[in-house]
Amino acid sequence: MRSHRSPLVWLLIALQILLGLGALISGALMMAVPNGSLFQMPLSMLQYSPFSNFFIPGMILFTTLGVYPLLVAYSLWRKPAWIWPDVVNPSKQFHWSWAASLAAGAIALIWITVQVLMLRSVAFLHLLYFVWGWALIGLTLTAAVRRYCAR
Numbered sequence: 001m002r003s004h005r006s007p008l009v010w011l012l013i014a015l016q017i018l019l020g021l022g023a024l025i026s027g028a029l030m031m032a033v034p035n036g037s038l039f040q041m042p043l044s045m046l047q048y049s050p051f052s053n054f055f056i057p058g059m060i061l062f063t064t065l066g067v068y069p070l071l072v073a074y075s076l077w078r079k080p081a082w083i084w085p086d087v088v089n090p091s092k093q094f095h096w097s098w099a100a101s102l103a104a105g106a107i108a109l110i111w112i113t114v115q116v117l118m119l120r121s122v123a124f125l126h127l128l129y130f131v132w133g134w135a136l137i138g139l140t141l142t143a144a145v146r147r148y149c150a151r
Helices: 007-032 055-078 084-088 096-119 122-138 144-147
Strands: none
Touching: 007 084, 007 096, 007 122, 007 144, 084 096, 096 122, 096 144, 122 144
16 A cells, blocks of 8 residues: 655655656757857857767756656655665665755756866756755655655
8 A cells, every 4th residue: 555645745745746847858859969058158158068068967867867867756656666766775764765856956056066166167057956945855754754754
């Protein structure tokens, strides 16, 4: 029997889905047109980064903030009985989707921090995604989500 999904669980799932979809689209477009013209981002933005174009950042964005949060959202929604994720689950008292959700928030924070450091500028979207990463972590740590993910 599945535990009751509180509004906080649904909000966490929705934020994971929105993050994932946005990053999938953005990452795919960055890989498709790596010169940055689709986003009106000049290649000079990358002068302090190890990248000469947006292909590799797009690929990282697509996988780590696109595919991964969508898998996390699915795992929070369905709580599949997959055994292999439990190998890296540090919190065995919770379904592995709980730790995966924390990791998604941490990945978002790391991504945006590295991006700000490499670009050497801060924009509104950076602040939005910084708050988004903390929201993922904060929601995952709520009693309602912990109760839902408890084994």
